[in-house]
Amino acid sequence: MLETVHLYHTNDLHSHFENWPAIVQFIKNKKAWHDQQNEQMILLDIGDHSDRFHPITEATKGKANVTLLNQLNYDAVTIGNNEGITFSHEDLDSLYERATFPVILSNLYTELGERPNWVVPYHIITLNSGTRIALLGVTVFYEKFYELLGWKIKDPFQSLLETVEQVKGQCDVIVLLSHLGISDDEIIAKEFPDIDVIIGGHTHHVLKEGIELHNTLIAGAGKYGQYVGHISLSISIETNKLHHYKASLFPMEDQKIICNETELWLQKSSIQADNTLSEVIGVSKNGLSLDWYQESEFPKLLVQSIKEWCDGEIAMVNSGILLEPLPKGPVTRKDLHRICPHPINPCKVYLKGDVLKEVIVQSRDEKMEHLKLKGLGFRGKVMGRMVFDGIEVNMETLDDGKDHVKEIFVNGKPISYERVYAVATIDMFTLGPLYPEISHAEKKVFFMPELLRDVLAWKLGEKSRNE
Numbered sequence: 041m042l043e044t045v046h047l048y049h050t051n052d053l054h055s056h057f058e059n060w061p062a063i064v065q066f067i068k069n070k071k072a073w074h075d076q077q078n079e080q081m082i083l084l085d086i087g088d089h090s091d092r093f094h095p096i097t098e099a100t101k102g103k104a105n106v107t108l109l110n111q112l113n114y115d116a117v118t119i120g121n122n123e124g125i126t127f128s129h130e131d132l133d134s135l136y137e138r139a140t141f142p143v144i145l146s147n148l149y150t151e152l153g154e155r156p157n158w159v160v161p162y163h164i165i166t167l168n169s170g171t172r173i174a175l176l177g178v179t180v181f182y183e184k185f186y187e188l189l190g191w192k193i194k195d196p197f198q199s200l201l202e203t204v205e206q207v208k209g210q211c212d213v214i215v216l217l218s219h220l221g222i223s224d225d226e227i228i229a230k231e232f233p234d235i236d237v238i239i240g241g242h243t244h245h246v247l248k249e250g251i252e253l254h255n256t257l258i259a260g261a262g263k264y265g266q267y268v269g270h271i272s273l274s275i276s277i278e279t280n281k282l283h284h285y286k287a288s289l290f291p292m293e294d295q296k297i298i299c300n301e302t303e304l305w306l307q308k309s310s311i312q313a314d315n316t317l318s319e320v321i322g323v324s325k326n327g328l329s330l331d332w333y334q335e336s337e338f339p340k341l342l343v344q345s346i347k348e349w350c351d352g353e354i355a356m357v358n359s360g361i362l363l364e365p366l367p368k369g370p371v372t373r374k375d376l377h378r379i380c381p382h383p384i385n386p387c388k389v390y391l392k393g394d395v396l397k398e399v400i401v402q403s404r405d406e407k408m409e410h411l412k413l414k415g416l417g418f419r420g421k422v423m424g425r426m427v428f429d430g431i432e433v434n435m436e437t438l439d440d441g442k443d444h445v446k447e448i449f450v451n452g453k454p455i456s457y458e459r460v461y462a463v464a465t466i467d468m469f470t471l472g473p474l475y476p477e478i479s480h481a482e483k484k485v486f487f488m489p490e491l492l493r494d495v496l497a498w499k500l501g502e503k504s505r506n507e
C-alpha cells in the first residue's frame with residue numbers, strides 16, 4: 041500500500057507581494073483539500089523571500105516577510121543571498137527570532153565557527169505512517185561577502201557530505217532545500233545519490249514538471265511568486281521507501297480568488313512602512329537632474345559619494361542606478377529607497393591602466409548604455425551612461441557614424457597603462473559578465489553592509505550640514 045505526501049514550495053519571492061494574497065488563498069485551499077483526503081502536506085520556502093527593494097521589507101528589516109511565512113504556517117525554510125548578505129549581521133541574527141518554523145541551513149556559521157542559534161542543519165518530519173522525511177538546506181557560497189558581515193559560510197558541497205551522513209540512518213527520504221542554482225543542483229543529483237528530491241532556487245529556473253537526473257527529482261518554481269511548486273511523493277507504507285515522485289507548477293496568475301485578509305494586512309503594512317521611512321536625512325537645495333544617457337547632476341553626486349566613501353583615486357557608476365531625479369526640498373529615506381532600491385554595495389577594485397581603458401571603452405558602447413539589465417541586484421530599467429569622477433574621456437566620431445573613445449585622462453594626466461589605479465565603483469560589476477575585467481580583478485575591497493542609498497543619505501546629510 042502507498043501513501044502520498046504533498047510538498048508545496050515557493051522560492052525567490054523577492055518581496056513581490058502582489059502575488060502573495062493569491063498564494064495564501066491557494067495554499068489554504070490545498071491544505072483544506074488534503075485534510076479532507078487524509079493526506080499530509082508540507083510547505084517549504086527555498087530562500088530570497090525577503091528583498092529590500094520593497095518598502096515593507098526595508099522598513100521592517102525583513103521581519104514582515106517572516107510574519108507572512110508564519111501566517112501561512114510554513115513547515116521549514118532556508119535562506120537565500122538576499123537574506124544572507126543584504127542585511128547587517130545584527131539584522132540577520134534577529135530576523136527569525138519570532139519564526140514559528142525551522143530555518144534549515146547547514147553551511148552558515150558565526151565567526152567563531154558555531155552555528156547561529158536560529159538555524160538547524162536538518163529537520164526530520166515523521167509522517168502519520170511513521171515514514172521519516174529529512175529536510176536539508178544550503179545556500180549559495182558568497183564567502184567574501186559573508187565574511188565582511190561577520191559570518192562564515194562553508195562550501196555547500198562539503199556541508200552536504202557531512203549532513204547527509206548524519207541523517208541517512210535516521211530517515212527514509214531526503215529532500216534538499218537548495219538556494220544554489222540549477223547547475224549546482226544538477227551536480228548534487230549526480231554526486232549525492234542519497235538525496236531523493238532537490239527543490240531549488242537562486243537562478244529562478246522554471247521546471248514545470250521537474251527533471252529527473254540520476255534518480256533524483258529536481259524542482260524549481262521561477263521567481264516573484266509567479267508559481268507555486270507541487271511535488272507528490274508516493275511512499276510504501278510497508279517499507280517506508282519512496283516509490284514514485286511527480287512535480288508540477290501552479291501559475292498564480294490563474295488564481296481568481298485571493299486572501300482578502302492578507303491583502304488588507306499588506307496595505308496596512310505599506311502605510312506603516314511609509315511612516316517608518318519618512319525620516320528626513322537631508323535637504324536638496326535646488327534639486328538634482330537625471331538623464332540616463334547624458335551628463336546630469338544626480339549621477340555626478342552619486343559617483344563623488346562612492347569615491348569618498350571608498351577612498352578611491354577615481355570612481356565610476358552607471359546612471360541607470362538612479363531611477364528618478366531628486367526634487368528640491370527635504371529628502372527622506374523613503375525618497376532614496378524609491379530612487380535607489382537596489383541591494384548593491386560600494387566597492388573598490390584595483391585595475392591596471394590598460395585594463396581600466398578596456399572597461400571605459402566598453403562602458404561607452406551604445407549597446408551597454410541601453411542594456412536592459414535583470415539580476416545582479418539591479419532593480420532599474422537600463423544601465424545608462426557610465427559616469428566618472430577623476431576620469432575624463434574624450435570622444436570622436438569616426439566614419440561609421442559612432443562615437444569612439446579617443447583619449448583618457450586620469451586626474452588630469454594621460455592614463456598610464458602600467459599603473460594600478462584604485463577604482464571606487466559598485467559590487468554589481470564584480471559579480472557577473474557585465475565587465476569581465478572588473479570581475480576578474482585580483483584585489484577587491486567591499487564595503488558592507490551599507491547600500492548605495494545609505495551612501496547617498498550620508499552625502500546628502502553632509503551637504504545639508506555644510507550649506
